[in-house]
Amino acid sequence: MSGAKHPEKAPYYITTPIYYVNDAPHIGHVYTTLSCDVLARFMRLDGRKVKFLTGTDEHGQKVERSARAAGMDPQAFTDKVSQTFRDLSAAWQFSNDDFIRTTEPRHVEASQALWYKLKEAGDIYLGSYAGWYAVRDEAFYGEDELTDGPNGKKIAPSGAEVDWVEEPSYFFRLSAWQDRLLAFYRDNPDFIAPDSRRNEVISFVKGGLRDLSISRTTFKWGIQVPDDPDHIMYVWLDALTNYITAVGYPDENAQEFRDFWPADLHMVGKDILRFHAIYWPAFLLAAGITPPKRVFAHGWWTKEGQKISKSVGNVIDPYDIVDHYGLDQVRYFLLREVPFGNDGDFSHRAMVSRMNNDLANDFGNLAQRVLSMIYKNCEGEIPAPGELMPSDEAMLAAADSLLPHVRSELSVQGFQRALDALWAVIGQANRYVDEQAPWVLRKTDPARMATVLYVLAEVVRQLALLTQPFMPNATERLLDQLAQPADARDFAALSQRLASGRAIDKPQGVFPRYVEPETQTETGDA
Numbered sequence: 001m002s003g004a005k006h007p008e009k010a011p012y013y014i015t016t017p018i019y020y021v022n023d024a025p026h027i028g029h030v031y032t033t034l035s036c037d038v039l040a041r042f043m044r045l046d047g048r049k050v051k052f053l054t055g056t057d058e059h060g061q062k063v064e065r066s067a068r069a070a071g072m073d074p075q076a077f078t079d080k081v082s083q084t085f086r087d088l089s090a091a092w093q094f095s096n097d098d099f100i101r102t103t104e105p106r107h108v109e110a111s112q113a114l115w116y117k118l119k120e121a122g123d124i125y126l127g128s129y130a131g132w133y134a135v136r137d138e139a140f141y142g143e144d145e146l147t148d149g150p151n152g153k154k155i156a157p158s159g160a161e162v163d164w165v166e167e168p169s170y171f172f173r174l175s176a177w178q179d180r181l182l183a184f185y186r187d188n189p190d191f192i193a194p195d196s197r198r199n200e201v202i203s204f205v206k207g208g209l210r211d212l213s214i215s216r217t218t219f220k221w222g223i224q225v226p227d228d229p230d231h232i233m234y235v236w237l238d239a240l241t242n243y244i245t246a247v248g249y250p251d252e253n254a255q256e257f258r259d260f261w262p263a264d265l266h267m268v269g270k271d272i273l274r275f276h277a278i279y280w281p282a283f284l285l286a287a288g289i290t291p292p293k294r295v296f297a298h299g300w301w302t303k304e305g306q307k308i309s310k311s312v313g314n315v316i317d318p319y320d321i322v323d324h325y326g327l328d329q330v331r332y333f334l335l336r337e338v339p340f341g342n343d344g345d346f347s348h349r350a351m352v353s354r355m356n357n358d359l360a361n362d363f364g365n366l367a368q369r370v371l372s373m374i375y376k377n378c379e380g381e382i383p384a385p386g387e388l389m390p391s392d393e394a395m396l397a398a399a400d401s402l403l404p405h406v407r408s409e410l411s412v413q414g415f416q417r418a419l420d421a422l423w424a425v426i427g428q429a430n431r432y433v434d435e436q437a438p439w440v441l442r443k444t445d446p447a448r449m450a451t452v453l454y455v456l457a458e459v460v461r462q463l464a465l466l467t468q469p470f471m472p473n474a475t476e477r478l479l480d481q482l483a484q485p486a487d488a489r490d491f492a493a494l495s496q497r498l499a500s501g502r503a504i505d506k507p508q509g510v511f512p513r514y515v516e517p518e519t520q521t522e523t524g525d526a
């Protein structure tokens, strides 16, 4: 939709973490990108100019080691694995506008430019690092954060093993930023979400910050430090910079930079909040760049109650679950099942229950019943309503209140509450069908039947429009079945009522029931 329709609406820039290319993508990566995809789609439908960025984090010791283990040159290895993330975006219909790779020239240029800025500001000095490092997390840890592992190794709070590292290193004067960061959090209360995470970050910063080692000399797979070829940049400094690279940094006058920076939202998992909520705003403030508006740290998925890991052998393949349950179904499940921010458990039972109850029974049956009754009893045309009764007005008012409600929930990443609100109207519409009993009116009062079916078709249309960001395929089919033209599928179309008189085709259910493979007896959703 053109920006001209909503000139008052601000552009929206949303990012996922850039994923390490040490391994194939799994459900955790998909979850983060999905949440961003839903927001990006919502904002576009709501008339905003959107930039949705994802990509791959390709430097560092962890990726270098994985390449070596695969017997490949790091660049060839990252080319191959990065492509698997792109392919996944297509398979899950992620609508990202850009896909960044940290090995691209635009990113090398941006990272070196940011380094210069930090150096000019006097926030970088040369020293030597002697301390603990976890390659798995690509993170430095203080002695006080570690515990003893079973094999005599020390373990970071994340569970990763740490090694002792001693090497010359450049440092960023993070210790000097403690008070300015605390002031920044105080002045920007929405910067870190959810609140529990914000409190954790604040107490960590209050506990004191050590200067941060930002270069390495013991391996080569990274971006060279300007003017010192013995050093490569610490992979997190390189990685975080991706968010400004993608909007044209170092050209702060670039149109994209002016439109989209500061980013509206960096979506991350809780494992990498410290990097985004402490290091990143400190780097940016030091370089004279405004920090992003918000960082949301979401929770962790387990499977059937167990941590998802390769060693447990329970990794959820993002292609398998789509084949098994359907893309829209899984997209819906992941965002409906748990309050966003909390941890969640993926279980077959819970998935099937959402698929059959919420989708097939509640939404699917509503749409199918309404469309079939119109098809059969209104000569296959959207009927014209007669005079509205209070019950009709109440039904329409409930639907009309959805856009502002969902918009406000999604502005704070309340996916589950947004879906709860949508399903409350679905429930109300199902009760309205039962109370009004249009199949009885067909014989007793056909004009009243037409009004009831019109009200219901309008409610289904609004629900289909508003659930598009979550379930782009089923809703597209529903809007097709309601004969909605392509230019009446964004949220501007909610400000007008459904037009009467359009012919509709014979409806087909769009939310199939899940049938256990051994008991394939049921079919269809209506």
Ligand code: ME8
Pocket: 016, 017, 018, 019, 020, 021, 027, 028, 029, 031, 032, 057, 239, 240, 242, 267, 268, 269, 270, 271, 272, 299, 300, 301, 302, 308
């Ligand atoms: O950390 N549940 O990349 P990464 C939910 N390259 N989310 C999960 C998850 C799970 N079980 N497992 C992974 C990196 N994630 C860095 C980021 S950004 C400048 C650099 C998601 O490949 C979650 O978003 O290890 C987590 O933060 C991210 O994958 C980590 O991806």
